[in-house]
Amino acid sequence: MAETKHWTGSDKYLCDPELAQAFHMARTLGMPLLIEGEPGTGKTELPIHYAKDRGLPLEVYPVGSKSNVEQFVARFDHVKYLRDSQIEILNAQREEKGLAARSTSDRNPENLKDYVVKGPAAIAYSKPNSVLLIDEIDKAPREFPNDLLYALSHRKFIMPESGEVIEASEEDMPAIVITSNREQELPTAFKGRCIYHYIHFPEKDVMEKIVEKHHPGLNEKVVKVALDVFYHLRRLGLERSPTTREILNWLKYMSDIAPKTAIEKIEGLEGIGALIKTQTDMERVNRMIGADNNLGSPSWN
Amino acid sequence: MLSSLPSSFRKHGLQADVRTLLILRKAMQKGLVKTLGDLHNALKGIVVKEPADIGPFTKAYYEYFLHVPIAPGQTLEDAILRSETFQKWKTQYIDEADKEVDLSEEELVNTFLDQVHLTSYDIKEVIDGKEIWDKDNPDLEDEDPQEIDGQPAERVLDKMADYSDLTLEELLERMEKVKDQQRTNHSGGSHWIGTGGISPYGHGGAAKNGIRVGGQGGGRMARKVIGDKNYFPIDRDAILNDNNVDAALASIKGVIEESAIEKLDVPHTIKSGLKRGGLFIPELTSEKNEELKIIVLIDNGGYSMAPYVRTVQQLFRKMKTRFAHDLEVYYFHNTIYDRVWIDERRSTYITVEKLLMHSKDYRVFFIGDSAMAPYELSALSIRNIQAIVKKFKKSVWLNPEPLKYWPGTYTIQAMKQIVPMFPLTPHGIERAVREMNSKSTEG
Numbered sequence: 001m002a003e004t005k006h007w008t009g010s011d012k013y014l015c016d017p018e019l020a021q022a023f024h025m026a027r028t029l030g031m032p033l034l035i036e037g038e039p040g041t042g043k044t045e046l047p048i049h050y051a052k053d054r055g056l057p058l059e060v061y062p063v064g065s066k067s068n069v070e071q072f073v074a075r076f077d078h079v080k081y082l083r084d085s086q087i088e089i090l091n092a093q094r095e096e097k098g099l100a101a102r103s104t105s106d107r108n109p110e111n112l113k114d115y116v117v118k119g120p121a122a123i124a125y126s127k128p129n130s131v132l133l134i135d136e137i138d139k140a141p142r143e144f145p146n147d148l149l150y151a152l153s154h155r156k157f158i159m160p161e162s163g164e165v166i167e168a169s170e171e172d173m174p175a176i177v178i179t180s181n182r183e184q185e186l187p188t189a190f191k192g193r194c195i196y197h198y199i200h201f202p203e204k205d206v207m208e209k210i211v212e213k214h215h216p217g218l219n220e221k222v223v224k225v226a227l228d229v230f231y232h233l234r235r236l237g238l239e240r241s242p243t244t245r246e247i248l249n250w251l252k253y254m255s256d257i258a259p260k261t262a263i264e265k266i267e268g269l270e271g272i273g274a275l276i277k278t279q280t281d282m283e284r285v286n287r288m289i290g291a292d293n294n295l296g297s298p299s300w301n
Numbered sequence: 302m303l304s305s306l307p308s309s310f311r312k313h314g315l316q317a318d319v320r321t322l323l324i325l326r327k328a329m330q331k332g333l334v335k336t337l338g339d340l341h342n343a344l345k346g347i348v349v350k351e352p353a354d355i356g357p358f359t360k361a362y363y364e365y366f367l368h369v370p371i372a373p374g375q376t377l378e379d380a381i382l383r384s385e386t387f388q389k390w391k392t393q394y395i396d397e398a399d400k401e402v403d404l405s406e407e408e409l410v411n412t413f414l415d416q417v418h419l420t421s422y423d424i425k426e427v428i429d430g431k432e433i434w435d436k437d438n439p440d441l442e443d444e445d446p447q448e449i450d451g452q453p454a455e456r457v458l459d460k461m462a463d464y465s466d467l468t469l470e471e472l473l474e475r476m477e478k479v480k481d482q483q484r485t486n487h488s489g490g491s492h493w494i495g496t497g498g499i500s501p502y503g504h505g506g507a508a509k510n511g512i513r514v515g516g517q518g519g520g521r522m523a524r525k526v527i528g529d530k531n532y533f534p535i536d537r538d539a540i541l542n543d544n545n546v547d548a549a550l551a552s553i554k555g556v557i558e559e560s561a562i563e564k565l566d567v568p569h570t571i572k573s574g575l576k577r578g579g580l581f582i583p584e585l586t587s588e589k590n591e592e593l594k595i596i597v598l599i600d601n602g603g604y605s606m607a608p609y610v611r612t613v614q615q616l617f618r619k620m621k622t623r624f625a626h627d628l629e630v631y632y633f634h635n636t637i638y639d640r641v642w643i644d645e646r647r648s649t650y651i652t653v654e655k656l657l658m659h660s661k662d663y664r665v666f667f668i669g670d671s672a673m674a675p676y677e678l679s680a681l682s683i684r685n686i687q688a689i690v691k692k693f694k695k696s697v698w699l700n701p702e703p704l705k706y707w708p709g710t711y712t713i714q715a716m717k718q719i720v721p722m723f724p725l726t727p728h729g730i731e732r733a734v735r736e737m738n739s740k741s742t743e744g
Contacts (some may be wrong), residue, residue, distance in 0.1 A: 006422065008422075018342060020422070021339075022342065024333075024422075025328060025333050025342075025343055025346055026346070029324065029328060029331065031324075036352070078583075079583055079585065082582060082583060086580050086581075086582060182351075184551070188316065191351075192350075195346040195347065196349050198349070198351070198355060200522065
């Protein structure tokens, strides 16, 4: 592998050392890295920032409920192929009548390669050392991960119809990162072929650093008070615990306000809707405030 | 020694086999494993496949590599303090320190954890390679630092590669060897030291300069993992409760029928083809169907069901918010006669006849203990339940009563004849869903 140097994050992305190590291991072994973890723990960000930081080409495949391996690797555009071949017939007729020919762009029905639409996988495999992100694989239909298995266990793809072979040597294998929110269990065999890493939710001290990276120059005290509230809410066991993304948004809102007022606002739980997303949770929090007037002050933890 | 790893890890309910060893070996060959901390992290990446594996993995690892068995309910700290490994390590640690060691038990455990979880990445980060790596050659009695040549950083990597051809046995042996050598030398040195060859570069050189070596806090994480039930598998055969409701949700998800297909749109193709004067270009449409129609019938009468009703409601409410739209909940008491109630207090109802008007695609979950006086299960009731099951082919009964009481309860046995019955556990729900899926609504 050419690109196996240890990467520990960039100035925009704080990479947990354990994750950095897992990622390094995956790249060194040429295996995909499967990352799971709560929403907002930066799963998707890892390959994006890695590629950006190292200046590597990045291919992203966002998985949806209609995903299939064809889209991921390559498919043959039958419709375009039929259209172009029909147009050839049409052009012959038009020529007889002395009309100008319709164009098929620069595609030629004789050349099957022109009709292969390459997916992110095929593109990534043809560029050495690229980064391939398969985002939210748990959204895929059941059979997708199993189909993917075959693709991942070989280092080559055969293009449909044209038979073109795209191959990556072990040295040039793209760094493959797969993320999942665990909305569906992935097949055991699939997991067996990946290096697995579960991102733990960041502890307070790490979260402070994350906040620092996103909102540099934010008043320390404001951050501290806000994080107190944030972690307290998380401990309540709400239906939908607030995540990193939400605390960052909340702090963004607070960053425009003078620190002293901001602290007051945070203690008064103003704009808490940024953190709490469901009606039941909101009711629950409101009840808690009613029951405990000290909730606003940092002394409650 | 290592060949017993898979079986030992499997005892903890983990997936480990020859492939695990092969990948581990490859990782070693690539120079990824140089310390016990590395070994921990590498194995974790290979063996752990979901968060619930992390707890058992940590236990298995401590037991297998450190001989620190962690009993159920025990904290990591406690287990370490009671272990022989720790005692040995402690004696040695105190021996090696020149000065008086004045540490509390807690601090000692922290130091131990730091050493155990120290990774080569930490080392590289903390001391920038240089001194310590260069001195690290077990065959050299380390008096002779003159050896160091110009470009340490690069050389470090070369040297690190030395370990890569080793099998784990050799690696451990090497740790042992260095340790012996270490003993003859001064303390605070720079080799694999510590607990019977456990950890390298411990409290000595690096930490002396005021840098804490256990940089990434793997030990802290291990401690957290042992104390947190989220990192242990939930008992899938336990009756549904607040803790395993999410696991149940995962198994119940299997009832969604989802299809996404690209189809040739014949009318559109013909229409546009005629417009083009007979030039037919196939037009495609994609069709996506996500179908989930569910009727839940909950027995909320009597004390026997009271503990479960709330959890069941929670389960189906979560399900409704996440992916089901056509979800209807009705209530009954013990068994169904001619009506089911819409509200929990059973004041408004719909008749079974009306219930039967639903499309036959609905899946029906009966939830109840099916325990009642035999006379309650009257012919009328049986007829109505049979009618429901006949109309809705995909019907199952989920029973919170522990399986062992089923044979002793007459009405459970009778009901079981009519509706396929499964225990109300994540595992039972999974089997119920599989049973449902095996039936077709046709015919």
